[in-house]
Amino acid sequence: MKKLMAAVLALVMALSLAACGGKSDSQDAQSGDSGNKVVKIGVFEPQTGDNGAGGKQEILGMQYANYVQPTVEIGGETYDVKLEIVDNRTTPENGKSAAAELVNRKVSMVLGSYGSGVSMAGGEVFQEAGLPALGTSCTNPQVTAGCDVYFRLAFLDPFQGTVLANYAYKELGVTTAYVLGMLGSDYDQGLVYYFTEAFEGLGGTVVAEDFPEGSANFVSYINNAKAANAGVIFAPVSINYAQLIVEAAAAQGFEGALLGSDTWDSNKVIESATGKDVTSFVTTFYQEGGNPEFDAGIKEWINANPDAKTNNGGNDMVAAVTAIGYDAYFTALEALKIAGSTDPKAVLEALPSVSFEGVTGLIEFDEIGDAKRDAAYIKTANTEAGVWDFVKVQTVG
Amino acid sequence: MQQILPYIINGISVGGQYALIAIGYTLVYGILRLINFAHGDVFMVAGLVMVYATTALPFYVALPLVLAATVLLGFTIERVAYKPLRTAPRMSVMISAIGVSYLIQNLAFYITGGVPQPVTRPIPWISENVIILGASTKRVTLVTPILTILLVVVLVYLINHTKIGMAMRAAAKDFETAQLMGIKINAVISMTFVIGSFLAAVGSMLYFTNYPSVAITSGGMPGLKAFVAAVFGGIGSIPGAVVGAFIIGLCEELIKGAGYTTFSDAFTFAILIVVLCVKPTGLFGEKVTDKV
Numbered sequence: 001m002k003k004l005m006a007a008v009l010a011l012v013m014a015l016s017l018a019a020c021g022g023k024s025d026s027q028d029a030q031s032g033d034s035g036n037k038v039v040k041i042g043v044f045e046p047q048t049g050d051n052g053a054g055g056k057q058e059i060l061g062m063q064y065a066n067y068v069q070p071t072v073e074i075g076g077e078t079y080d081v082k083l084e085i086v087d088n089r090t091t092p093e094n095g096k097s098a099a100a101e102l103v104n105r106k107v108s109m110v111l112g113s114y115g116s117g118v119s120m121a122g123g124e125v126f127q128e129a130g131l132p133a134l135g136t137s138c139t140n141p142q143v144t145a146g147c148d149v150y151f152r153l154a155f156l157d158p159f160q161g162t163v164l165a166n167y168a169y170k171e172l173g174v175t176t177a178y179v180l181g182m183l184g185s186d187y188d189q190g191l192v193y194y195f196t197e198a199f200e201g202l203g204g205t206v207v208a209e210d211f212p213e214g215s216a217n218f219v220s221y222i223n224n225a226k227a228a229n230a231g232v233i234f235a236p237v238s239i240n241y242a243q244l245i246v247e248a249a250a251a252q253g254f255e256g257a258l259l260g261s262d263t264w265d266s267n268k269v270i271e272s273a274t275g276k277d278v279t280s281f282v283t284t285f286y287q288e289g290g291n292p293e294f295d296a297g298i299k300e301w302i303n304a305n306p307d308a309k310t311n312n313g314g315n316d317m318v319a320a321v322t323a324i325g326y327d328a329y330f331t332a333l334e335a336l337k338i339a340g341s342t343d344p345k346a347v348l349e350a351l352p353s354v355s356f357e358g359v360t361g362l363i364e365f366d367e368i369g370d371a372k373r374d375a376a377y378i379k380t381a382n383t384e385a386g387v388w389d390f391v392k393v394q395t396v397g
Numbered sequence: 398m399q400q401i402l403p404y405i406i407n408g409i410s411v412g413g414q415y416a417l418i419a420i421g422y423t424l425v426y427g428i429l430r431l432i433n434f435a436h437g438d439v440f441m442v443a444g445l446v447m448v449y450a451t452t453a454l455p456f457y458v459a460l461p462l463v464l465a466a467t468v469l470l471g472f473t474i475e476r477v478a479y480k481p482l483r484t485a486p487r488m489s490v491m492i493s494a495i496g497v498s499y500l501i502q503n504l505a506f507y508i509t510g511g512v513p514q515p516v517t518r519p520i521p522w523i524s525e526n527v528i529i530l531g532a533s534t535k536r537v538t539l540v541t542p543i544l545t546i547l548l549v550v551v552l553v554y555l556i557n558h559t560k561i562g563m564a565m566r567a568a569a570k571d572f573e574t575a576q577l578m579g580i581k582i583n584a585v586i587s588m589t590f591v592i593g594s595f596l597a598a599v600g601s602m603l604y605f606t607n608y609p610s611v612a613i614t615s616g617g618m619p620g621l622k623a624f625v626a627a628v629f630g631g632i633g634s635i636p637g638a639v640v641g642a643f644i645i646g647l648c649e650e651l652i653k654g655a656g657y658t659t660f661s662d663a664f665t666f667a668i669l670i671v672v673l674c675v676k677p678t679g680l681f682g683e684k685v686t687d688k689v
Contacts, residue, residue: 217650
């Protein structure tokens, strides 16, 4: 009995190893079926962990863009574009090995990631390899500031934090804010810092607290916010925690507004808020309806593709990160065209001169490598219909 | 009073959830002298089963199904991973337990795709909001401690006044002699795992009524804290585990209420170290008498 069990277990392990091996073989064999040369673009995104849901939506944008425009003209030749997708599993520790994997796969350029901490970790690897990377929705300034090869499409946290602080103080008329971030998260703590700075600069009071990774019970935090008489709770946290905070705020009957950063702009968060008595505002890169042609196209694609629909959270709502993923892909194609070569070095030199109109606005880079953006969309959760309603475009002033 | 009331209510509720998990640790330890590291993951699987079952089936089918599936999982783990090692050194069983824990987590990772699964249909009635003494909360917060105490009373009765309970006590006292006296030791151990998993499933249903998503790591923290609670109360003692769990839950929430949110987890684990240093057997722990 024992021996039989051992044999069975050994067999299972052997088979699973074989399965892994087979999978990577078949991936390599896929390239170049139409006879064209192939250019590889790396996708560096979380598909698992706290940011898995957001990363998957961002990849959807890139996959859809790849479906719309599967080829590119480089130096007079037509190339097939192949996306090399790796999972950086949300955390900086795993991000490094995922980044190294992309370097090994000989990609011409990298897109991603959702999440700043993991982008910074990957940036070190890309820097060493001289591989250009285009950050999508990572918003911490350190991603591009400390790294020559990193460019970015999103707006920055100092901007985002200031926009939200201004909105809370001037538009909502709130003088006390409660801010909550996860311990050890570069993204959370960066935004907490910029929001606090801006809000206190305007004359408001900030009560700041942290929670440890893996927390599920936010009831006491909401009670602390109520005890501090806070008019808003600003929680720039990942989707997973945003859902828990919305839930706890509703259960505790928090009367003020919840403020969220770009991570909150997700149909998972709106799902949690639907039917509950909570008010929430978020800043984001794109508002559904901003480009009807893109919206209609991607919705059709999502609905025709059950896997895509699952990855989008089971519906066809267009998240801002999906739009930015779409723009990232076309920015990469522009850079490849200008470079006239698939050599990462040439692409890196070409990136600063990219200029085109994407769905999230005009895309041009400044000398640090950040997209020139001066406006953020503010949306509010419509808890009856379960959709995000557009509030206004806020420029910083 | 009005100020700290919400924290106390919440702390008692959290304590109740920990208690239901802690009993599973303490029961198994009492009989097998094994720390069942997979217990937190059994709790997580119960949550996942609940998410999947409630979306597909009506509640009166889904909830018993969650209980049955979790009990079956606990039973299977014992039969497959622990029973063949009954005569092996205790360390081997412990390592087997760690292996099972990772196996379950990774299987769940494979099934869920690593993305937290939202609880789309929470159990009605207990997930509604109520207001007690001016503090708003979910009804489950009130139900949890009551249900916990009720279940513990039933369990204590089971152990002190039934035949299987007597067998369990005998096995806990002296494993080998109990076997010689004709007690079917395997049945007793299976029963222990069945009870432990059942309580974890109940705990899981209450826990995930409060929190809207089940991640594969969801079992980690509650499991770890319940383990601390069990050690705090004296591992092997059921009342100890329950009292320990309520104390841990209350302290944790009150620390958050006092404004030291950053340290709420650090505090829990500091308690563990202090207890182990000062009173190695915990609050209600059995005194170790050396058999010369």
